[in-house]
Amino acid sequence: xxxxxxxxxxxxxxxxxxxxxxxxxxxxxxxxxxxxxxxxxxxxxxxxxxxxxxxxxxxxxxxxxxxxxxxxxxxxxxxxxxxxxxxxxxxxxxxxxxxxxxxxxxxxxxxxxxxxxxxxxxxx
Amino acid sequence: xxxxxxxxxxxxxxxxxxxxxxxxxxxxxxxxxxxxxxxxxxxxxxxxxxxxxxxxxxxxxxxxxxxxxxxxxxxxxxxxxxxxxxxxxxxxxxxxxxxxxxxxxxxxxxxxxxxxxxxxxxxxxxxxxxx
Numbered sequence: 001x002x003x004x005x006x007x008x009x010x011x012x013x014x015x016x017x018x019x020x021x022x023x024x025x026x027x028x029x030x031x032x033x034x035x036x037x038x039x040x041x042x043x044x045x046x047x048x049x050x051x052x053x054x055x056x057x058x059x060x061x062x063x064x065x066x067x068x069x070x071x072x073x074x075x076x077x078x079x080x081x082x083x084x085x086x087x088x089x090x091x092x093x094x095x096x097x098x099x100x101x102x103x104x105x106x107x108x109x110x111x112x113x114x115x116x117x118x119x120x121x122x123x124x
Numbered sequence: 125x126x127x128x129x130x131x132x133x134x135x136x137x138x139x140x141x142x143x144x145x146x147x148x149x150x151x152x153x154x155x156x157x158x159x160x161x162x163x164x165x166x167x168x169x170x171x172x173x174x175x176x177x178x179x180x181x182x183x184x185x186x187x188x189x190x191x192x193x194x195x196x197x198x199x200x201x202x203x204x205x206x207x208x209x210x211x212x213x214x215x216x217x218x219x220x221x222x223x224x225x226x227x228x229x230x231x232x233x234x235x236x237x238x239x240x241x242x243x244x245x246x247x248x249x250x251x252x253x254x255x
Contacts, residue, residue, distance in 0.1 A: 008182045009150070012143035048142045050188045055181070 005058040011093050012051075015083050018067035019046070019099070022081075026117055044108075046099040049078060054094045063087050074118045076109050077101055125155045129197045139192035145227050146185075149217045152201035153180070153233070156215070160251050167247055174245040175237035183212065186230045197221050208252045210243050211235055 023046070059065055066086045073080040078100045085093040101110040110118075127148050135141040157180070160167065171178055193199055200220045207214040212234045219227040235244040244252075 009143050009146035012146060016143070045137070048189055051185070053185045053187075055183055 004061045006060070006063075008055055011053070011055075011059075011085055011095075014065065014067050014085060015069075015093075015095060015097070018069045018083055019081065019097070021067075022069040026114075026121075044101060044103040046079075047102050049098045049100045051098070052096045055092075056094065057087075057090060057092045059085070059087060059092050065092070071118050071121050072096065074110075074115055074122065076115075077107050079110070079118060125152050125201045125203075127151065127199050127201060129193055129195055129199065131195060134195055137192075139194055140197075142189055145187070145189070145193075145219055145229075148199065148201055148219060149203075149227075149229055149231070152203045152217055153215060153231070155201075156203040160248075167251060171245045171248045174247075175235070175242050178235060178237040178242070180213075180233040181236050183232045183234045185232070188228045189226075190228070191221075191224060191226045193219070193221060193226050199226070205252050206230070208244075208249055210249075211241050213244070213252060 064087070066084075068084045068086065070082050071079055072082045078098055081097045081099065083095040083097060084091050100107050101114075102108065129140055133140050133144045198221070200218075202218040202220065204216050205213055206216045212232055215231045215233065217229040217231060218225060219229075234241050236242065
């Protein structure tokens, strides 16, 4: 059946792009930092450990959505991010996402340089 | 319900991409609904008479990703109702590989008909409460 609304699992793809972009924008001014982590951590990644999602309103075909990402809490080995998918003023999906820092296949403490950078964005 | 992990389900790290567990769990929920009651066709027909063109939509989810699933794994998707309310149901879902618990989810689905949230027809609600 064609309903023209966004399939719920696809918001997770949008939100993943939002998180990647968030990280990239942090790194845009801090290219050296990420190179440093890359050499220290030899291939690092953030993986999703848990999510809470509220699907408030549907998004439809041709909509242009904003994905907003901000840190809620920065801990030693994981970060809690808040995310919203919006269409203009309308909040369509709200999420809290806990991501862990993985390097060499294992959870590791987040390098201090990244942690400091993320903490700077915390809205208290 | 069993699902096999195919290449298309995996990501660059060769494990199941997190959003794809939601697809597996949706299949689990569809299957759960299909298996409800002994005379499912009649039940669903009755629900459709009460509420034409009905559907269940996901309102909220809490998901814990405990362990990764890999290519060729055979996963069991387990779906049990936790709470049946007037217009929504809370389902508990697990994604397992043998004895290993990989993903758990708490999913609230609402009953929609004619584009609006509606009360779940009694026959459907009763069969879920029994399940």
